[in-house]
Amino acid sequence: MRKNASATAAWLVLAAVFVLGGCAAKRPAQPKEVIQKISLIPVMPPASLYTKNDLFIPFAPALPVHLGSAAANRNKSAEFNQKMESTRLTLGSKLTSAIQEELRSAGFEVTVLNNVERHKDDPEDIDYAKLPTRDAVLHVWFSxxxxxxxxxxxxxxxxxxxxxxxxxxxxxxxxVYSETLYYGADSRGDKYWSLPSDPKFSYPSFNDMIDRADDVAQGYDAGVQAIAKRLSRELRK
Structure with a gap:
């Protein structure tokens, strides 16, 4: 009985060794891929700018208020977009330059890809495999x-x-990284994706905002810089 018990124990030990060895063989440690070189797709300017006021008015009839608010937002957006057109057109190049500068400061080698083939109906639907690079590809766009x-x-x-x-x-x-970063109105405090805007870039009314169009442009420039810095910090991780 003792011999049988000893033999059984020995077989159990050997079986455990083989099982553990097999598990170790099946799950080898995978080294993290280190990205040093990045090809940056130039950022397109946003298709348009707009304004929206969702202010809730208690005790007001819902449908007329909704229709009136929608019409007012359309009219104000058209005026705002026209006023800020020159600012809109520069946002893409500004963000491209800011990202390139921040990534280089973080130690990455960055190349901006020129002449990227884009679909007319959807400029952000890019066939990455056709890009003229073998390095990592960073695609950034305004949502x-x-x-x-x-x-x-x-x-x-x-x-x-x-x-x-x-x-x-x-x-x-x-x-290896896919995220949306939120500056200003959609930020939510101290989170990695959240970038609150400076209170000086807030406006008590639409008219005040239109009258301070240069300040609004500065607020967007601040957003570009904040997003580039945060993106660089996240990729550095």
């Missing part, structure tokens, strides 16, 4: 640029939301 007044306030704040996509190689199907 929203506006001045926004929330339901609980008549104050307008800058809103600049930027989406990012980093591929380790052009032909890769999976991104």
């Amino acid at each position: 929203d640029v506006s001045m926004y007044s929330s339901r609980m306030s008549s104050v307008y704040l800058p809103r600049m939301n930027v989406s990012t996509h980093l591929l380790p190689r052009p032909e890769s199907e999976d991104a």
